[in-house]
Amino acid sequence: MSSVSTVAPRFAQRFLEVADWLEEAGASRYADRIRSILADRGAVTTYTAAFCGLFSAGKSSLVGALAGKRLRTGANPTTAEVEAIEVQVEGGTLRLLDTPGIDSTDERHREATMNALYQADLVAIVTDYQHVEADANLELLQMFADSDKPRLFIVHQVDKHLEVEMPFEEFAESVRELASDYGVDVSRVFFTAVKPSAHSQLDELRAFLVATAEEALQTDGEPMIRRLVEVAREGVTACYESGWRDRARAVEEVMGRAPQTLDEAREWLWDARRRADAAKQEEAEQRQRLMAHVTSLCDGWLRAVDLAQIAPYETAEKGRRYIDSLRPEFKVGMFRSAKKTEAERDARLKAFVDDLAEKVENFLTRPLAAQMAQQIREVGLQAAHEERLIERCQALGVRVDAAYVQACVKPGSLVSAEYGHQFVRDVQDRVRREVRAKVQEIGEALVRAMEERIRLEEEERAPERDAAERRCQLLRGYVEFGEQYESALAAVTQGEVPRGE
Numbered sequence: 001m002s003s004v005s006t007v008a009p010r011f012a013q014r015f016l017e018v019a020d021w022l023e024e025a026g027a028s029r030y031a032d033r034i035r036s037i038l039a040d041r042g043a044v045t046t047y048t049a050a051f052c053g054l055f056s057a058g059k060s061s062l063v064g065a066l067a068g069k070r071l072r073t074g075a076n077p078t079t080a081e082v083e084a085i086e087v088q089v090e091g092g093t094l095r096l097l098d099t100p101g102i103d104s105t106d107e108r109h110r111e112a113t114m115n116a117l118y119q120a121d122l123v124a125i126v127t128d129y130q131h132v133e134a135d136a137n138l139e140l141l142q143m144f145a146d147s148d149k150p151r152l153f154i155v156h157q158v159d160k161h162l163e164v165e166m167p168f169e170e171f172a173e174s175v176r177e178l179a180s181d182y183g184v185d186v187s188r189v190f191f192t193a194v195k196p197s198a199h200s201q202l203d204e205l206r207a208f209l210v211a212t213a214e215e216a217l218q219t220d221g222e223p224m225i226r227r228l229v230e231v232a233r234e235g236v237t238a239c240y241e242s243g244w245r246d247r248a249r250a251v252e253e254v255m256g257r258a259p260q261t262l263d264e265a266r267e268w269l270w271d272a273r274r275r276a277d278a279a280k281q282e283e284a285e286q287r288q289r290l291m292a293h294v295t296s297l298c299d300g301w302l303r304a305v306d307l308a309q310i311a312p313y314e315t316a317e318k319g320r321r322y323i324d325s326l327r328p329e330f331k332v333g334m335f336r337s338a339k340k341t342e343a344e345r346d347a348r349l350k351a352f353v354d355d356l357a358e359k360v361e362n363f364l365t366r367p368l369a370a371q372m373a374q375q376i377r378e379v380g381l382q383a384a385h386e387e388r389l390i391e392r393c394q395a396l397g398v399r400v401d402a403a404y405v406q407a408c409v410k411p412g413s414l415v416s417a418e419y420g421h422q423f424v425r426d427v428q429d430r431v432r433r434e435v436r437a438k439v440q441e442i443g444e445a446l447v448r449a450m451e452e453r454i455r456l457e458e459e460e461r462a463p464e465r466d467a468a469e470r471r472c473q474l475l476r477g478y479v480e481f482g483e484q485y486e487s488a489l490a491a492v493t494q495g496e497v498p499r500g501e
Contacts, residue, residue: 011221011225011495012038012043012044012221012224012225012228012495013038014495014496015034015038015228015232015492015495016034016035016038017497018034018232018235018492018495018496018497019031019032019034019035019038020497021497021498022034022232022235022236022239025235025239026239027235027236027238027239029111029235029238030118030231030232030234030235030238031235032115033115033118033119033231033235034228034231034232034235036115036119037119037224037227037228037231038228042092042093043224043227044221044224045091045092045093045217045221046086046092046093046094046095046223046224047089047092047093047094047095047121047122047212047213047216047217047223048095048097048119048120048121048122048223048227049094049095049096049097049120049121049122049123049124049209049213050082050097050099050116050117050119050120050122050123050124051063051096051097051098051099051124051126051154052099052102052113052116052117052123052124052125052126052140053101053102053125053126053127053128053136053137053140054101054102054127054128054131054134054136054137055100055101056101056128057101057126057127057128057131057156058126058128058156058157058194059098059099059126059156060083060098061156061194062126062154062156062192062194062202063083063085063096063097063098064085064194065192065194065202066087066096066202066205066206066209067085067087067096069085081100081112082097082098082099082100082112082113082115082116083097083098084096084097084098085098087210089210089213089214089217090214090217091213091214091217091218092213092217094209094210094213096209097116097120099112099113099116099117100112100113101113102136102140117144118227118230118231118234119227119231120149120227121149121150121216121223121226121227122149122150122151122152122209122212123140123144123149123150123151123152124151124152124154125137125140125141125151125152125153125154126154126156127153127154127155127156128155128156128157128160129155129156129157129158129160129161130157130160132155132175132178133178138182141153141179141182141183141184142182145182145183148226148230149226149230150188150212151183151184151188152184152188152189152190152205152208153175153179153184153188153189153190154189154190154191154192154205155175155189155190155191155192156192156193157192157193157195158191158192158193158197158199158200159193159195159196159197159199159200161197161199168199172189172191172199175189175191176189188208190204190205190208192205228495229492229493229495232492232493233489233492233493235492236485236488236489236492236498237485237489239488240481240484240485240488243481244481244482244485247474247477247478247481248478250474250477250478251265251474251475251478254467254470254471254474255268255471255475259478262479262482262483262486265475265478265479265482266479268475269472269475269476269478269479272468272471272472272475273472275468276465276468276469276471276472279461279464279465279468280465283458283461283465286454287454287458290450290453290454291447291450291451291454293379294379294443294446294447294450295447297372297375297379297443297446298439298440298443298446298447301368301371301372301439301442301443302436302439302440302443304364304368304371305364305368305432305435305436305439306432306436308363308364308368308432309359309363310356310359310360310363310364310428310431310432311356311359311424311427311428312359314355315352315355315356315359315424316421316424318348318351318352318355318356319352319356319405319420319423319424319427320420320421320423320424321348321351321352321420322345322348322349322351322352322405323409323414323419323420323423324348324420325341325344325345325348325349326345326409326411326414327414328414330345332344349402349405349406350402352405353400353401353402353404353405356400356405356427356431357400357401360398360400360431361397364431364435365396365397365398365435368396368435368439369393369394369396369397370393372393372396372439372442373389373390373393373394376389376390376393376446377390379446379450380453381446381449381450381453382449382452382453382456385449385452385453386449388445389442389445389446389449392441392442392445393442396435396438396439396442398431398434398435400431404430405427408423408426408427408430409423410423410426
């Protein structure tokens with residue numbers, strides 16, 4: 001954070017509103033910590049170092065030795081107080097906080113320690129020589145691993161070291177490696193003792209604390225602002241912790257694990273959305289392809305009806321000769337007898353009907369029915385639908401008989417010499433019209449059968465599709481919640497109340 005100069009006090013006061021927001025959000029502990037920092041009149045010109053560790057680690061004796069004073073302490077402390085010693089340095093005050101043991105079973109002690117740690121500008125984790133790798137000490141190292149707060153790792157009471165058991169430098173190197181594993185710079189690892197010891201760095205530690213405090217105090221209030229920001233951010237994290245946990249658990253149930261970072265969650269969401277959209281697109285395209293295919297088949301069948309050669313020249317000529325026999329002036333035989341004339345008319349009608357019926361069957365209905373049945377088999381419908389459609393194809397036909405043809409005659413048009421041509425066209429049109437109607441009905445039934453197939457296939461894929469949408473929904477909720485969290489962090493970092501949370 002850059003220097004806040006003389007605006008620091010005014011900037012800090014904005015955190016009162018942040019504290020109120022935290023309290024309303026259920027993080028009253030952090031709200032109280034902010035108010036406690038703001039209530040400290042000397043906070044702007046004070047640099048605070050909190051010393052924490054296990055009970056009997058020697059924190060009190062160490063703090064007293066650093067300040068040149070003796071602190072009260074006891075084997076069984078009964079209060080949850082944090083004792084402070086202030087040392088005047090250039091630019092202000094260096095405040096050293098001696099906290100209760102973090103392994104205390106008294107909740108008041110633990111709360112007092114945590115308050116002191118969050119109000120401190122620097123955390124000094126103190127372990128006695130014989131308990132360097134105690135779990136509680138490692139937990140403290142881990143707790144502040146992601147914090148900007150400076151950390152020291154101090155091994156106290158090194159006067160207990162016996163060189164015959166292990167060279168001190170070997171011991172010191174193992175401690176530095178341990179601290180480094182938790183993100184503590186090796187330059188911030190100190191070995192101390194209040195009793196005489198050749199390995200004690202008590203003076204070096206004192207000098208480091210003074211120099212660090214004086215450098216920070218030159219920024220006119222920045223240490224206090226850092227403390228406020230840190231506590232506020234921790235409070236925001238506490239507010240969102242339960243929501244994070246619930247959303248992470250929900251994502252883990254469907255994804256196998258929870259995302260490690262918000263960016264990873266965004267990547268998962270993008271990929272899940274892409275896959276879900278691709279599946280939807282593929283499903284839509286499949287539907288479109290299948291429906292386009294059956295539509296194309298139906299169109300092809302109708303074109304086949306229109307293009308079928310059911311009345312070639314010879315057949316058409318027979319139709320025209322039949323029309324000629326219907327004209328009033330038509331007579332046959334030497335004596336133009338009515339009986340012979342009628343017989344000739346019937347013969348011409350029969351010749352045309354027989355030829356036309358043969359052509360309709362051989363060049364239209366039979367080949368078209370076979371083509372339709374084969375193509376329906378290849379479409380891939382449900383067996384029951386396929387069987388019914390094929391039966392309808394096999395029944396495709398038009399009964400062309402004398403009555404059928406005679407019904408097409410327009411007596412009033414017999415006076416025209418060209419009517420024979422029109423009559424043949426009229427008969428063909430009737431045949432095609434009736435076959436088209438039947439083909440159209442079969443085509444519509446095919447479309448319905450295909451729609452039913454598509455519906456069933458989509459129903460089969462519904463669980464997978466719903467699962468994909470569920471993944472997207474959970475990840476979207478996770479990401480949106482994370483973005484709200486980041487927005488809230490950014491707001492309190494600027495001393496502003498989160499909005500729209």
